[in-house]
Amino acid sequence: MKDEKAPAQPEQAIVRTENLTVGYGGTPILKGVTFHVAEGEIVTILGGSGCGKSTLLKALIGLLPPLEGSVWVAGYNIAGPDRETALEAARKKIGVLFQSGALLGSFTLADNVALPLTEFTDLPGALIEEIVHTKLEAVGLADYAHYMPMELSGGMRKRAALARAMALDPQILFCDEPSAGLDPVTAAELDSLLLNLNEALGITMVVITHELASILTISRRSIMLDKEAKGIIAQGSPRDLMERSEDPKVRAFFHRNPELLHTAAKAASP
Numbered sequence: 001m002k003d004e005k006a007p008a009q010p011e012q013a014i015v016r017t018e019n020l021t022v023g024y025g026g027t028p029i030l031k032g033v034t035f036h037v038a039e040g041e042i043v044t045i046l047g048g049s050g051c052g053k054s055t056l057l058k059a060l061i062g063l064l065p066p067l068e069g070s071v072w073v074a075g076y077n078i079a080g081p082d083r084e085t086a087l088e089a090a091r092k093k094i095g096v097l098f099q100s101g102a103l104l105g106s107f108t109l110a111d112n113v114a115l116p117l118t119e120f121t122d123l124p125g126a127l128i129e130e131i132v133h134t135k136l137e138a139v140g141l142a143d144y145a146h147y148m149p150m151e152l153s154g155g156m157r158k159r160a161a162l163a164r165a166m167a168l169d170p171q172i173l174f175c176d177e178p179s180a181g182l183d184p185v186t187a188a189e190l191d192s193l194l195l196n197l198n199e200a201l202g203i204t205m206v207v208i209t210h211e212l213a214s215i216l217t218i219s220r221r222s223i224m225l226d227k228e229a230k231g232i233i234a235q236g237s238p239r240d241l242m243e244r245s246e247d248p249k250v251r252a253f254f255h256r257n258p259e260l261l262h263t264a265a266k267a268a269s270p
């Protein structure tokens with residue numbers, strides 16, 4: 001479990017949205033979403049399938065321009081009038097671990113991890129090699145630098161993708177369902193790795209996940225989205241949400257019991 005830090009205040013926020021409305025083709029998926037993530041925090045974003053978790057992530061990393069509202073990432077307003085310049089600067093401060101891992105299959109692990117360094121910096125080759133080695137070492141893959149992605153297990157590929165996301169020493173790491181497709185033990189190892197990186201380097205993390213074990217292990221604060229509400233229906237310590245929330249949707253999620261939803265819906269209908 002994360003250490004006991006003071007609760008996040010908006011003014012310390014390294015990621016912040018205000019009245020964010022985001023969607024596709026002018027149709028909102030999320031409306032008027034306001035939240036913040038403090039520097040050094042790990043926040044998990046939860047919610048049922050299709051509630052807009054990935055859509056929110058796309059807005060936070062600048063892949064989807066908001067329909068309304070603002071998004072501040074690492075001090076840059078990436079939804080303001082100077083969006084392109086802000087995004088270029090913000091992208092140097094963030095790392096993204098996509099659900100698929102998104103490693104290039106025809107590149108070795110070392111070359112995959114080197115990509116952001118060759119693309120975004122003018123560092124000499126020898127230094128890039130050294131950085132790549134350090135990153136692979138941090139995820140326990142130093143001996144696999146010359147392997148191709150297809151020669152690795154799913155868990156190792158995720159760790160390699162994490163090494164690549166860390167290549168530019170990001171202040172903020174965004175992860176889209178990092179444990180998807182991993183067995184529980186491998187998923188727990190990845191959780192430990194994320195926690196270690198957070199604790200050792202102070203990297204802020206915003207993690208989308210459905211995995212209850214991960215949610216409880218890595219985050220002290222969770223934000224739960226809902227499809228019907230098109231926004232946040234609960235936020236707080238995941239343990240409190242699990243043990244104390246009376247919202248049927250929150251209870252159904254944490255107790256893995258869709259019956260709770262049906263019972264609440266029946267009670268609400270005339």
Ligand SMILES: Nc1ncnc2c1ncn2[C@@H]1O[C@H](COP(=O)(O)OP(=O)(O)OP(=O)(O)O)[C@@H](O)[C@H]1O
Nearest residue numbers: 024025029047048049050051052053054055056210
């Ligand atoms: N590129 C797109 N164009 C149009 N609609 C989209 C697009 N991507 C997602 N959507 C829609 O937006 C809604 C939210 O999708 P999103 O992928 O953000 O949900 P999610 O909470 O991440 O779901 P899951 O947990 O299943 O991955 C869904 O109704 C989806 O169909």
